Amino acid sequence: MSNVTLSKVNKIYGSGRTGVHAVRDLDLAVPDGEFMALLGPSGCGKTSTLRMIVGLEPITSGDIRFGDLRVNDLEPRERNVAMAFETYALYPNFTVEENLAFPLEVRGVPPAERRRRARELAELLRITEILSAKPPVLSGGQQQRVSLGRALIREPAVFILDEVMSHLDAHLKFQMLFDLKRLHQELRRTMIYVTHDQVEALALADRVAVMSNAELQQVGDRNTLYNRPANMFVADFIGEPPTTFIPVERRDSAECARLHATGAELVFDVAAERIPDLDAHGGCEFMVGIRPQNLHLCDHGATIGGKIVINEYLGERSILSFVTGDVTLQALAPPDTRMAPGEHAGFSLDPRDVMIFDAETGALVT
Amino acid sequence: MADQARPDDRWRHVRVLFLAFLGLWLLFTLFPLYFMIITALKTTAETNLTVPTFWPELFAFGNFAAVFAEATNFDALIDSFVIATINTLLSLFLGTLAGYAFARFPRQAGGENLAFWILSNRMFPPVAILVPMFFLFDSTPWGTDSIWSLIILYLVFNLPLATWLMMVFFRDAPRELEEAAYLDGWTPLRAFLRITLPLVLPGMISVAMLCWIFAWNEYLFANLFVGTDVRTYTIVIPTFTHGSQTLWNLQMAFSLIAMIPPVTLFILLRRYMVRGLSLGVVKG
Ligand SMILES: Nc1ncnc2c1ncn2[C@@H]1O[C@H](COP(=O)(O)OP(=O)(O)OP(=O)(O)O)[C@@H](O)[C@H]1O
Numbered sequence: 340m341s342n343v344t345l346s347k348v349n350k351i352y353g354s355g356r357t358g359v360h361a362v363r364d365l366d367l368a369v370p371d372g373e374f375m376a377l378l379g380p381s382g383c384g385k386t387s388t389l390r391m392i393v394g395l396e397p398i399t400s401g402d403i404r405f406g407d408l409r410v411n412d413l414e415p416r417e418r419n420v421a422m423a424f425e426t427y428a429l430y431p432n433f434t435v436e437e438n439l440a441f442p443l444e445v446r447g448v449p450p451a452e453r454r455r456r457a458r459e460l461a462e463l464l465r466i467t468e469i470l471s472a473k474p475p476v477l478s479g480g481q482q483q484r485v486s487l488g489r490a491l492i493r494e495p496a497v498f499i500l501d502e503v504m505s506h507l508d509a510h511l512k513f514q515m516l517f518d519l520k521r522l523h524q525e526l527r528r529t530m531i532y533v534t535h536d537q538v539e540a541l542a543l544a545d546r547v548a549v550m551s552n553a554e555l556q557q558v559g560d561r562n563t564l565y566n567r568p569a570n571m572f573v574a575d576f577i578g579e580p581p582t583t584f585i586p587v588e589r590r591d592s593a594e595c596a597r598l599h600a601t602g603a604e605l606v607f608d609v610a611a612e613r614i615p616d617l618d619a620h621g622g623c624e625f626m627v628g629i630r631p632q633n634l635h636l637c638d639h640g641a642t643i644g645g646k647i648v649i650n651e652y653l654g655e656r657s658i659l660s661f662v663t664g665d666v667t668l669q670a671l672a673p674p675d676t677r678m679a680p681g682e683h684a685g686f687s688l689d690p691r692d693v694m695i696f697d698a699e700t701g702a703l704v705t
Numbered sequence: 706m707a708d709q710a711r712p713d714d715r716w717r718h719v720r721v722l723f724l725a726f727l728g729l730w731l732l733f734t735l736f737p738l739y740f741m742i743i744t745a746l747k748t749t750a751e752t753n754l755t756v757p758t759f760w761p762e763l764f765a766f767g768n769f770a771a772v773f774a775e776a777t778n779f780d781a782l783i784d785s786f787v788i789a790t791i792n793t794l795l796s797l798f799l800g801t802l803a804g805y806a807f808a809r810f811p812r813q814a815g816g817e818n819l820a821f822w823i824l825s826n827r828m829f830p831p832v833a834i835l836v837p838m839f840f841l842f843d844s845t846p847w848g849t850d851s852i853w854s855l856i857i858l859y860l861v862f863n864l865p866l867a868t869w870l871m872m873v874f875f876r877d878a879p880r881e882l883e884e885a886a887y888l889d890g891w892t893p894l895r896a897f898l899r900i901t902l903p904l905v906l907p908g909m910i911s912v913a914m915l916c917w918i919f920a921w922n923e924y925l926f927a928n929l930f931v932g933t934d935v936r937t938y939t940i941v942i943p944t945f946t947h948g949s950q951t952l953w954n955l956q957m958a959f960s961l962i963a964m965i966p967p968v969t970l971f972i973l974l975r976r977y978m979v980r981g982l983s984l985g986v987v988k989g
């Protein structure tokens with residue numbers, strides 16, 4: 340009943356020349372009980388999508404279904420959804436406890452039960468000590484947790500959470516991510532979680548939908564997004580430090596397919612199983628994407644080499660930036676790597692880890 | 706060399722200047738009130754002295770009773786009160802609804818231009834519409850001499866103000882609060898009444914004060930429109946004469962009595978007034 344399906348959904352704010360196309364032809368299916376994260380940079384239309392799902396924003400065109408029911412014309416209160424707002428939207432003249440219990444009060448739950456649920460949730464969200472405070476005196480992070488709590492207190496068909504952890508410190512966020520994940524496993528309700536932080540999305544969600552520029556780029560689990568990104572945007576957005584992109588030209592040698600970087604003395608061998616895809620695509624100009632994780636520092640058999648420019652020490656790892664020709668690449672290395680700028684370093688790269696994209700459209704070729 | 710005033714001393718001069726200015730300003734604003742009070746307490750003979758006295762020789766407290774010798778004078782206060790109160794309630798009711806529409810549905814409600822046009826209704830000199838309004842109300846079934854003509858006429862001035870200010874207050878009240886309530890199962894009307902309205906209440910109270918005081922004090926239109934069946938206190942004040950002589954003491958006594966309602970209201974509601982007029986109403 341509570342699988343959510345969006346088909347060809349569009350949202351245009353305003354009209355005519357000044358209109359903003361905030362969501363474009365969005366097709367998305369969230370099966371019942373799934374934890375789906377909606378990930379994308381600021382302004383890509385995430386909040387607009389959520390507001391259409393819950394019914395706060397009219398849909399310009401397209402259909403939204405909960406199960407078999409088309410909800411386009413249903414009022415928000417008829418859709419049985421709970422939402423945590425990006426702006427918290429706490430009632431300023433209610434106490435935290437009253438805010439938390441409000442959805443239950445509206446539904447006529449008896450006071451004792453409301454109180455019990457509110458306390459239970461406050462425990463989970465670590466806000467028991469502010470239950471009798473009013474929202475205007477709370478910090479951003481506290482307000483955010485109250486707002487999350489108000490969305491979680493009842494058990495609707497679908498939970499919609501809009502950037503509910505953006506104001507929490509890393510430590511608290513880590514705990515709350517864990518708690519939320521556990522809560523989802525207990526409730527097994529459909530959850531749609533919006534964030535622009537890939538760490539949150541990948542940590543929590545069964546599947547992640549990546550949006551950019553009003554359009555859905557790719558939906559998939561973490562492995563798919565990481566290893567088979569649909570296009571250069573996803574490859575760039577998922578993964579930290581970011582993928583390096585290098586323009587290349589296909590110039591095959593006698594025994595194997597080869598990609599030559601246009602701005603440097605770099606040659607990438609194409610893994611044998613990828614050649615058919617490359618042939619099918621045709622053309623000879625491509626973009627190659629290299630993840631820093633896939634470059635391994637080595638003394639012998641290096642396929643890529645360059646001069647170190649920065650050695651960033653980040654605790655559990657180091658990021659080495661090196662140049663070759665006019666290309667700058669980054670590689671992850673163990674934290675104890677002693678490499679000074681100016682030194683020459685060699686790296687090995689498995690041809691299967693090379694992502695090849697269409698140079699014009701940015702779509703993944705293989 | 707001799708000029709070695711320390712910073713403290715210099716600040717003291719500024720302070721003295723400031724206090725002197727404040728004193729002058731107080732004198733300037735409070736003197737009329739003082740003179741009003743003492744005049745209200747003087748005998749008629751004393752008010753007519755060529756050289757005015759600044760302290761009554763005899764305290765004629767009887768003046769305050771004498772103003773009601775004419776029984777209809779008390780009715781005038783009642784009429785004014787009724788007109789101002791009904792007008793305020795209407796202005797608030799209509800202004801709140803209109804302000805909400807402009808704040809939440811600007812496009813459907815006619816946009817920024819219409820909103821500004823409504824406010825601009827407040828900007829022309831009232832006397833410009835005095836005569837047209839007279840003929841307009843004269844052709845109504847109840848004529849000009851009725852509380853309803855003034856109640857409706859004052860809407861011309863109070864409604865734009867109420868609409869505009871309420872619009873500003875509603876813009877400040879986050880829309881998501883209502884939306885959260887919709888999701889939790891409330892109807893838009895209920896969310897408006899229970900969530901948003903309490904947020905703008907301080908603002909509403911100050912709007913009510915402004916409207917009420919305008920309607921209570923209005924003289925120009927009242928003087929022309931009413932006078933027989935209905936009298937406002939403002940048109941009663943000039944009637945305290947004896948032959949060709951103005952009875953200043955009775956006028957002042959009556960004016961003082963007429964000041965009591967607005968001053969009381971102001972004192973009772975000043976907490977909301979300050980919060981409402983400093984615009985940050987919603988932040989709590
Ligand atoms: N009510 C509105 N009227 C006009 N344009 C809007 C409105 N709401 C959003 N937009 C525009 O639509 C686009 C998408 O906005 P949206 O709020 O959905 O982005 P988002 O992905 O949630 O961003 P963020 O991560 O910053 O919250 C933006 O360009 C924004 O300016």
Ligand SMILES: [Mg+2]
Binds near residue numbers: 385386387425501
């Ligand atoms: Mg958003």
